[in-house]
Amino acid sequence: MTAAPAPAWVAAARARATCGPAAPRTPLLLGGERVGSVDAEVFAKIDFKCLLYERYQLSIVEHEGAPAWALPAGEDATAALNALARALRAAGRCGPWRDEQLAVCGADGRRLATVERGAVRVLGLATQAVHLVGCTADGAMWVQQRAFDKPNNPGMWDTLMGGMVSAADSLASAVERETWEEAGLRVAALQGVAHGGHVEFAQPSDEAGGCGYMVERIDWFRAQVPEGMAPVNQDGEVARFELLPRTALLERLARGAFTPEASLILAAALGW
Missing domain, CATH: 3.30.750 (Transcription Regulator spoIIAA)
Incomplete structure (x- = not known):
């Protein structure tokens, strides 16, 4: 089945993600x-x-x-x-x-x-980061609202899990660690865990008074969260989780409620 055409916000988000530095x-x-x-x-x-x-x-x-x-x-x-x-x-x-x-x-x-x-x-x-797109058997998607005291994108919506790959991590260990810390879920308990793809960023960052530059590859994974299992944050970096049906997810994406990283990952997961 062919995916529906991507909405206009997807091309705009991809262009912003690789717009390059704003200053020399x-x-x-x-x-x-x-x-x-x-x-x-x-x-x-x-x-x-x-x-x-x-x-x-x-x-x-x-x-x-x-x-x-x-x-x-x-x-x-x-x-x-x-x-x-x-x-x-x-x-x-x-x-x-x-x-x-x-x-x-x-x-x-x-x-x-x-x-x-x-x-x-x-x-x-x-830098390198990992994200996890978590769905249920009926196609609904688990998403998180970032804590309001996060230094980057506070209060915005995100994938089920997203985090940086530290110097001590492999991709697999980063996924396992971050999935537990952010969602209280063990990767081994999820179904159909698979690498979905990657997105890349090369854009200005507002860190350090706006003199930063973000160069990042994000590898994203998908998995099914079994019925009866729900995420519970462990590290204080998540305000809440919601299980969104597809229509609600699309509406929230269209109004820019998700972080730039999550928006591109979810677009890819939706086949755009």
Whole structure:
């Protein structure tokens, strides 16, 4: 059966997701490999003495015919990046501090280092996330309303589960951990768990006073929640859950009640 044509909001949402930076950004290199980018004005206002105190040097080099900021690679890469994150935090140019490390990878996917999660947007570092689309046997869909004290998209609607892949996670372990923490469900108890696809973002982020840049791949999964089973939040990051029939889901999507990430994932899950 062919899916119905996608509504107009889908194309607009996909265009916003990959619109690129709103202001010029300078490449950030780690040992000569480009791993991210920074707002051209940000580093000019940061006191980097703390990096020198810790024996790490942030320098301007030429990369592909243009200036770039560079940090050393090797054993000191993680320590250097986290020293940079602390400098950004001290200057008020960092996202919410999580005490959670995310992987920093080269263009080929090799892990080069890890860094505090709060610094990834201002440094334009690529991140990875997972989401779970949870349905019932009759086609209704479980969705969550994000807690109103969340730093990003508070109170908006989301998929059953969505979370970041930490440096300690694999995709599978991230799905298992986040599904329990956000929904109180064990993946092993769900039916028909399968990888549904992925969506990608490359767009401005309002973190750190609007100087952030979101580069993210989200792998999404689908599963059926058995009859008699309902999600119960465990970590305080969800205000409530609702089980929506298809018509209610489509109406809520059309009026922009879902996060940008959830909107694109649900569009894909609906066959658009």
